[in-house]
Structures are given as structure tokens and as C-alpha cells.
Amino acid sequence: MAEMNIVQAINNALELEMKNDESVVVLGEDVGVDGGVFRVTDGLIDKFGEERVIDSPLAEAGIVGTSVGMAINGLKPVAEMQFSGFIYPAMQEVISHAARIRNRTRGVLTCPLVVRLPYGGGIRALEHHSESMEAMFGHIQGIKTVVASNPYNAKGLLIAAIRDPDPVLYMEPKRMYRAMKQDIPDEAYTVPIGETNVVKQGDDITLVSWGAQMEVAQEAIESLGNVSVELIDVQTIYPLDYKPIVESVKKTGKCVILHEAARNFGPAGEIIALLNEHAFTSLEAPIKRVTGYNVPFPLALSENYYLPSAYRVAKAIKEVINY
């Protein structure tokens, strides 16, 4: 066991998988000598050389598009987008090719790549650096999207993503990169993709979240004192493992969903629809959403206006319980 923050856990996962499997390569802008703008890939170039830790030209479509070719020809590329908000030029490669190569060739060719995406607000960054676009990713057929929330699942989900036979978008809560430490196993382990995690049992209400908002959820629960909240970390946006959420809501009868992404057409809407289909008769109150607002993510001085807070979450929980 070693105490690690999220940056160290991801770095450790990359190092273990690169040692374990020669076909794993890391590529992106500044991932080599500089070790990445967040230092996530720090030291890898010294251990594995510049052919496997590639300081690529500055072009996101190029990074993902070449990764598609590499993956088809036997490598397992782990591409880094410096910030998730810079992936848009590469979306054609993600949507039109990475996601579809398996289907297009009936499984003869496959595309096992990973794109790492530092996402979310709260670090006083420039414009385009703070969005949470999991709803867009989760809507792409043939792509898996996972979100880490702590050092333990950051390591386990990344190793699972690298070993997955299909393309995975791996979202990293950059606000939490160094905000928490956990004792995590030294060896490689996986947190399975497609498994929702019930973090804390409770009887009064179900609180569903993921990523950096898991921290906000915990704060809200603490502030509520003796309300028994069942806390769920979705971990995989898609393919969504909705059954544990349904089981939980059948038990509690109440639910709040918390995400940092804007509300419109967001993942909370999807989860509510699934609860409507599978747990309608168990519901004792309308489900509430605590989310970002339907506005462009504000610049640094105003980002706290936008970001969900423990206060907003606790308020929603109280409203649902007192319905």
C-alpha cells in the first residue's frame, strides 16, 4: 500500500501497464519531457523512452486519429487531451472511427484506445478549461465513458480502460488531482468498467453522483447530520450500470442526482428516465437534480456561482425528504 493522490495514482497505473504490456504507449501534447501540464505523465519518458511516451505535434484530431491507427495495428494508445475542452477537433475521430471500427468490420478490426480527459471546474482556469461533457460522450454509440472520483478508482478504472478491448474516454476530476490522498494497493488492479459503486449504505434517500462532485456529496451528507443517505458513485457514465441505482431507490423511495455538467439533456435526465421505467411505483417524491446551470461555464471569478455546492445538495435532499 502507498498513500497517493489522484495524479500519482494515474501515473502509477500508466507505469504499471506500460511495464506489463509493451504495446501500451502514451501520447499527447507535453506528455513527455514536461510530464504533462498536470504532471500526470511525469517520469514516464525516462522509464519507457520517447517512442512510447510521445510528445506529439499540437493537434487533437491528429492525436486521436493516429491513435485509431495505432490501436488497429496492435498498440494500446493512451492519448492525453490537455483539457477535456480541447477534444472537440478530435470528436470526428472519436465518433466516426474509434467508436465504429468494430461495428464497421463486424469485429475483424478493433480500436482499443484510451483518451484521458482532465475535466471540470474549480481551478480558476481560462475559458474552455472547465466543462463537464460526459453527456455528449455518453451519447456516442461504441464508446465507453468513465469518471474517476478518488485515487483508488482513478488507478483501477484506468487499468481497466487500458485493458478494455474497446475505446474508453477516461475523465479525470482535475480539481481533485491533489485534493485527497488514499492508501492504494501497490500492484495493478482493476475497477471494472460498467459497474456502479454503492459507496455508503443508507435508508432515507439515494444520492447519485460521480467525479469531483463526490466530494461535494460527502460534504452535504456530513452537513445533514442524522439523515441516512445512500451514496452512489456511478463511475461509468456509459454503459451505465443502472440496476444498483434502481435497487437503492426501491429501498429509499427518494433520490437526488448531482452532477457538475449543465442540466439540459444531462445524465441526470437519463437516470431519472431509467428510474421512471424501473422504480416508478417505489418513488415517494419527485426526483431532484442538482447540476451546473444552462449557461457557458463562467470564468474564474464567477465559477462558484455555477458549481454545485454542499449547501445546494443538502437543500435538495431536505426538500425531497420533506415532500
Next chain:
Amino acid sequence: MPKTVKHKFEIEHLQILDEDGNVDEKLEPKIADEDLKKIYETMVVSRVFDQKAVKMQRQGKLATFAPSTGEEAAMVASTFALRKQDWMVPSYRESPCFITRGVPLEAIYIYMKGSEEGSRGEPDAHNMPVSVPVGSQPLHAVGLGYAAKLRKKDEAALVFFGDGATSEGETLEAMNFSGAWKTPTIFLCRNNGWAISVPTTKQTAAESFAQKAIAFGIKGIQVDGNDVLAVYAATKEAIERGSKGKGATLIEAITYRMGMHTTADDPKKYRKEEEVEPWKEKDPIERFEKYLRKKKLLDDNYKEKVWAEAEEKVAAAAKKSEEFKAGHISEIFKYTFAEMPYIIKEQMDYAQKTWEEENNG
């Protein structure tokens, strides 16, 4: 301080076989007689396949088809230069390239009829499937080549795209990456004059597409795209360069799209027949016939036989494709992921049940 000239560039143009079938013997590539005949036969099959496809589309037997008539030399001779281990990376017009690589004709028809079964391909055949979004596939060729290099495998990748695709950012990114990484990539730009209805003069102010290579530090060359020998020689040389670690090549093959962009448009709306007429004289198959005739590899009997056999092969493939039916409804779900998540399995079961209710009462 006077201005100085920092760099000067030249773009070579290569023609080995002229329109009358005269060959420049100094440049003539060494191709075995059997291979010359094979190239000819493949071009003929491609032409017959193409014309049949347009007819089939008109009869409602194919969904949409992008014809390649007139571009056979650019496609067949370049693909023929590949070694077995090299990758063929097409856009959507390259039926002749699939044919050259030995893909069954009916598979191409089945894909164009509307089934992914037709683009299944074979494991280890090193053919990429059709790529529809213009300019999105050159990057794959660079990645394929990078992977081959890292895995110490001598595999080049030949990627096809049209003149229009040179305006796409991803095509230019691919050339840039190939330069920076020195990958064994051959970019084959089929300059066929038209991007649907837009002529090359509206596509770029550059004097050639080949010169775009210069900016990326890769080799650029322009060839007569209707000259089998020039296309073959340039591609062969590019493969050798890539294989020796000397990097990528952009080949601009000047040719002409004799037909429509796809069966969904009518070229009469945007170009004059007078423009098409002179290109008929430059037909790549006829030109190659003249060469083969001079080399005593082709006579009327052989020619007749080749065309008759092509007709037979194409007819048999068309028949097979006509018999092909959509698979079971579950097939559309099966290949989304390696392992089917239950959220998709539930949909598949529902889809199957409701489809049966709706259609079998």
C-alpha cells in the same frame, strides 16, 4: 540588409507512358510480364464492376455508389505496388483498390447494397474498411505506420483521398504527423478535378496538390495518374523510402472523375461535356493496352477474353449480392462492444420481440 532566399522548392512531374503508348525506357519500371497482365486484368474487372454498379443502383439494387471509372490506373497500379504486409487505407471511391487486394467483388456490392457484412474484411488482410467522412482516414494510416515501426514490422500504409480532402484539417494534420514521426506513409491524392461540384480551382490557390508536402517536410511528387507505369513507379519508390525509415511521400495523381460523384448527383448540372471529352482520349485502360500491345503481351484474342471473363465475374458477384439479405435484427446490436452490456442486451431483446410482433403477427 537585403532579403535572402531561405528555401527553394521544386515539384517533379512524372510521366512514363504517354497517351499514345510510348514509353520512356529510362524510367520504365521493371514489372514482370505476368504482373503487367494482372494489372491490366484488374483494371478491366474494376471498369466492368463499376459500370455494372451504376446500373444496379439505378435498378434499386445498390443503395448509393461512388464510381471510379477513369481513375483505375491511379488506384490499381498504386495498390498493386503494395507488398502483402502493407496497409491499404481507402476513402469511399476505391473499389478498384479492394479488387486489387483480392477482396471478393460481391463483398463490395453487399456493402454498397447496405450491409456491414460487406466491409467485414479478413483478419490480417491489412485493408482498412471504407471511410466516408472526407479526409478523416489519412491519420489512421500514420498511426498504422507508427505502430508497425514501434513493433519492428516492415509495413507501409497507402492512403487514398481526393483533391477535396486536401482542404480538410485532418488530412494536413496527418501529413504533419507523418513528417514529425517519419512514418512509412504514402498519401495518394487522386486529383480527379472535382469535389462533387467544386472544381480544383475553387479548392486551392496552390499550383499543385503535391507541393503541400513541402510544408510538412515530406516528399511530394506529381504523377500522370492515368499512366500505370508512373503511378506504379512512384508508389514503389515511396514504399521503399518508408520502409528504409526515410519517411512519408505525398503523390498527387492527376486523373479525372469521368462519372458522377456518387449515384446521387448529376454532373451535367455543374460541368460541361466539353470538359469531359478530352479525358476520354486519356483513358488509362486504353493507354495501357497500347503499351501491352507494343510489348506483345496483348492481342485482340487476349483482350476479348479478359473483357469477357470480367463480365462473367462481375455478373456472378452481382447475382450473389442480389441474393444477400439483411441479417437478423440482433446483428445490429452485436458488434457495438466486444462484450454486450446488459443495457444493450435489454434493448436487443425488446427490439426482437416487437419486430416479431409487428411483422409476424
